[in-house]
Amino acid sequence: xxxxxxxxxxxxxxxxxxxxxxxxxxxxxxxxxxxxxxxxxxxxxxxxxxxxxxxxxxxxxxxxxxxxxxxxxxxxxxxxxxxxxxxxxxxxxxxxxxxxxxxxxxxxxxxxxxxxxxxxxxxxxxxxxxxxxxxxxxxxxxxxxxxxxxxxxxxxxxxxxxxxxxxxxxxxxxxxxxxxxxxxxxxxxxxxxxxxxxxxxxxxxxxxxxxxxxxxxxxxxxxxxxxxxxxxxxxxxxxxxxxxxxxxxxxxxxxxxxxxxxxxxxxxxxxxxxxxxxxxxxxxxxxxxxxxxxxxxxxxxxxxxxxxxxxxxxxxxxxxxxxxxxxxxxxxxxxxxxxxxxxxxxxxxxxxxxxxxxxxxxxxxxxxxxxxxxxxxxxxxxxxxxxxxxxxxxxxxxxxxxxxxx
Amino acid sequence: xxxxxxxxxxxxxxxxxxxxxxxxxxxxxxxxxxxxxxxxxxxxxxxxxxxxxxxxxxxxxxxxxxxxxxxxxxxxxxxxxxxxxxxxxxxxxxxxxxxxxxxxxxxxxxxxxxxxxxxxxxxxxxxxxxxxxxxxxxxxxxxxxxxxxxxxxxxxxxxxxxxxxxxxxxxxxxxxxxxxxxxxxxxxxxxxxxxxxxxxxxxxxxxxxxxxxxxxxxxxxxxxxxxxxxxxxxxxxxxxxxxxxxxxxxxxxxxxxxxxxxxxxxxxxxxxxxxxxxxxxxxxxxxxxxxxxxxxxxxxxxxxxxxxxxxxxxxxxxxxxxxxxxxxxxxxxxxxxxxxxxxxxxxxxxxxxxxxxxxxxxxxxxxxxxxxxxxxxxxxxxxxxxxxxxxxxxxxxxxxxxxxxx
Numbered sequence: 001x002x003x004x005x006x007x008x009x010x011x012x013x014x015x016x017x018x019x020x021x022x023x024x025x026x027x028x029x030x031x032x033x034x035x036x037x038x039x040x041x042x043x044x045x046x047x048x049x050x051x052x053x054x055x056x057x058x059x060x061x062x063x064x065x066x067x068x069x070x071x072x073x074x075x076x077x078x079x080x081x082x083x084x085x086x087x088x089x090x091x092x093x094x095x096x097x098x099x100x101x102x103x104x105x106x107x108x109x110x111x112x113x114x115x116x117x118x119x120x121x122x123x124x125x126x127x128x129x130x131x132x133x134x135x136x137x138x139x140x141x142x143x144x145x146x147x148x149x150x151x152x153x154x155x156x157x158x159x160x161x162x163x164x165x166x167x168x169x170x171x172x173x174x175x176x177x178x179x180x181x182x183x184x185x186x187x188x189x190x191x192x193x194x195x196x197x198x199x200x201x202x203x204x205x206x207x208x209x210x211x212x213x214x215x216x217x218x219x220x221x222x223x224x225x226x227x228x229x230x231x232x233x234x235x236x237x238x239x240x241x242x243x244x245x246x247x248x249x250x251x252x253x254x255x256x257x258x259x260x261x262x263x264x265x266x267x268x269x270x271x272x273x274x275x276x277x278x279x280x281x282x283x284x285x286x287x288x289x290x291x292x293x294x295x296x297x298x299x300x301x302x303x304x305x306x307x308x309x310x311x312x313x314x315x316x317x318x319x320x321x322x323x324x325x326x327x328x329x330x331x332x333x334x335x336x337x338x339x340x341x342x343x344x345x346x347x348x349x350x351x352x353x354x355x356x357x358x359x360x361x362x363x364x365x366x367x368x369x370x371x372x373x374x375x376x377x378x379x380x381x382x383x384x385x386x387x388x389x390x391x392x393x394x395x396x397x398x399x400x401x402x403x404x405x406x
Numbered sequence: 407x408x409x410x411x412x413x414x415x416x417x418x419x420x421x422x423x424x425x426x427x428x429x430x431x432x433x434x435x436x437x438x439x440x441x442x443x444x445x446x447x448x449x450x451x452x453x454x455x456x457x458x459x460x461x462x463x464x465x466x467x468x469x470x471x472x473x474x475x476x477x478x479x480x481x482x483x484x485x486x487x488x489x490x491x492x493x494x495x496x497x498x499x500x501x502x503x504x505x506x507x508x509x510x511x512x513x514x515x516x517x518x519x520x521x522x523x524x525x526x527x528x529x530x531x532x533x534x535x536x537x538x539x540x541x542x543x544x545x546x547x548x549x550x551x552x553x554x555x556x557x558x559x560x561x562x563x564x565x566x567x568x569x570x571x572x573x574x575x576x577x578x579x580x581x582x583x584x585x586x587x588x589x590x591x592x593x594x595x596x597x598x599x600x601x602x603x604x605x606x607x608x609x610x611x612x613x614x615x616x617x618x619x620x621x622x623x624x625x626x627x628x629x630x631x632x633x634x635x636x637x638x639x640x641x642x643x644x645x646x647x648x649x650x651x652x653x654x655x656x657x658x659x660x661x662x663x664x665x666x667x668x669x670x671x672x673x674x675x676x677x678x679x680x681x682x683x684x685x686x687x688x689x690x691x692x693x694x695x696x697x698x699x700x701x702x703x704x705x706x707x708x709x710x711x712x713x714x715x716x717x718x719x720x721x722x723x724x725x726x727x728x729x730x731x732x733x734x735x736x737x738x739x740x741x742x743x744x745x746x747x748x749x750x751x752x753x754x755x756x757x758x759x760x761x762x763x764x765x766x767x768x769x770x771x772x773x774x775x776x777x778x779x780x781x782x783x784x785x786x787x788x789x790x791x792x793x794x795x796x797x798x799x800x801x802x803x804x805x806x807x808x809x810x811x812x
Contacts (some may be wrong), residue, residue: 057736323528330463371599
């Protein structure tokens with residue numbers, strides 16, 4: 001009988017999988033004095049996979065972590081907030097390497113076993129001495145209950161920590177998977193200002209781990225938009241340490257697909273949490289595009305609507321302004337014909353036959369006043385579907401990003 | 407000796423060119439009671455050219471006006487605000503035709519001689535009876551001094567009317583050219599919620615008029631962005647009635663290029679006025695991209711920066727946040743290398759060699775606090791250049807678009 005993957009009601013985070021410890025501490029990188037340095041560690045070496053920002057201006061830690069992913073295995077992830085270590089030149093790259101090296105020394109492994117992540121303001125040099133000074137404490141504090149503090153320590157303008165976990169069985173062995181993530185502003189497809197760390201005790205080859213992660217990121221983190229900006233620091237990392245002792249997954253068999261399904265559930269959940277916590281957001285908006293010629297065109301229509309400031313401000317104002325929705329669908333560039341396109345909000349048809357539909361205004365207003373709103377765009381061009389998640393554009397977005405902040 | 411084209415210090419608008427009359431009246435389409443119906447007329451039939459929105463959801467008047475442009479000649483432009491007549495189905499198209507027909511009857515010409523433009527809320531049926539009832543008054547009010555009222559009557563959320571004029575000499579004949587335009591929200595390349603009406607008394611063939619307009623729109627209206635949205639109603643129209651009695655321009659000779667230069671000056675001026683009057687804007691931002699592989703890539707980098715909400719809010723906050731600028735340049739998709747890219751604000755180098763530069767903070771703060779700010783992006787990829795104009799993203803943008811308004 002096929003197993004059904006469901007997320008745990010309460011997430012167990014990155015210390016759910018066997019053999020993983022984590023912690024977050026206050027290293028003094030954030031002026032606010034909040035937690036700002038996190039460590040995730042597995043004593044048993046793990047297969048590692050990663051996807052990274054496609055921004056040509058990539059931060060120093062991205063280069064370091066790509067090298068580690070290329071080796072196929074890793075022991076730990078060290079991740080700071082308060083400083084992105086992006087646009088910091090040779091000094092920044094040296095600092096990111098120092099961060100890996102100091103962590104490796106304290107954990108008695110190789111610098112090539114360390115993933116480094118950073119998030120925060122671009123263009124400031126990393127306070128590397130504060131970090132190296134804090135690393136012994138960080139390592140000594142590692143705990144099998146440390147996921148919550150680790151989750152806290154990677155946040156920036158996020159209002160809450162993103163986390164999810166799930167479990168399933170392979171070969172009669174219990175497999176655990178859990179994650180922490182951050183992301184709030186600068187969120188858009190092809191990764192975002194987003195850090196996502198996933199741990200699992202499944203035994204799988206690095207190649208298949210990378211393949212599964214790639215497939216999942218394309219349908220999760222690459223389907224969200226807060227403001228259309230793509231960050232310099234994004235990464236999604238999975239560590240799979242094999243501590244569950246299932247037969248190693250080294251072909252695309254049914255176990256692989258079950259694992260991928262679980263990974264998809266985790267990444268989609270995190271992506272939705274990130275979109276819902278967009279900077280200043282007061283609404284969480286799901287955009288389903290159906291009947292497109294192919295997935296790329298369905299996504300294009302969904303993302304164009306999600307990125308439209310006019311659409312986003314309309315949702316902020318709880319205004320069912322279908323004119324802005326159909327307008328954005330029209331300039332997306334994908335095949336579409338307004339005369340055969342149907343628009344729905346919360347299941348209510350608001351546009352068809354090229355014009356506004358007659359609907360129950362009171363009922364629609366109730367839908368618009370809710371926190372979670374679903375828009376459906378039914379094209380008549382083909383069979384493909386895509387779902388995009390976004391949030392509204394509010395005064396608070398302008399406030400958060402229009403004032404100096406460090 | 408080559409003539410130098412300069413704009414008139416005070417614009418004479420669409421009634422500057424010989425033989426053109428215009429007017430704007432209050433037809434009751436705007437709830438505010440403001441001017442909402444405009445007419446521009448030339449007794450002598452004019453060559454006509456037009457460029458239109460590329461949105462797949464085009465408004466009814468766009469279809470009607472395209473037919474008129476296809477005939478090569480026209481007598482008049484009728485244009486209303488208060489209702490876009492977009493997404494209004496068969497009724498909307500019939501209304502746009504009625505608008506042309508009623509105008510033609512009152513002016514004793516053919517409906518095929520009439521350009522129809524509309525702007526306002528999408529999805530509401532045109533109050534066509536109010537318009538047809540007002541047309542006799544409109545026609546009777548036509549005046550050689552009517553440009554100011556015509557300019558007023560095409561506005562929506564604009565805070566001022568956009569206008570420009572210029573004059574030059576061909577064959578010893580004085581050539582006049584003037585324009586009115588509107589556009590504020592929903593402004594982005596490939597046209598905008600933008601109506602632009604240009605009149606000139608030059609004698610030129612419709613084919614060459616279209617060619618010149620196309621070239622000018624690509625370097626003016628297609629280079630501005632307020633919010634990245636593309637409207638359903640955009641059009642730029644030129645009427646050239648030949649009343650100046652120059653030798654007909656029917657080849658791409660020096661007279662043609664002089665004319666095109668004048669048309670470029672007019673359209674660039676209007677484009678900049680539109681960007682500066684972006685909804686809620688408090689800053690006018692010029693983005694010069696240099697050293698790109700080609701014009702399209704230069705434009706791509708400039709438009710990506712111009713469309714970044716993080717960049718736009720930083721300018722609102724007078725924050726010289728070069729991290730957001732270089733980040734947007736990095737995800738534009740055009741060839742660029744952060745290590746060889748130089749960023750300047752107001753001529754001050756703020757980023758080079760892959761990291762922030764040392765600069766006079768006080769001097770830069772003075773530049774950031776001004777209304778007009780110039781950003782220069784020097785790539786090291788080639789010789790191509792592009793200039794893009796935009797504005798900041800403010801609380802007022804959210805206010806204007808986040809509240810119901812009609």
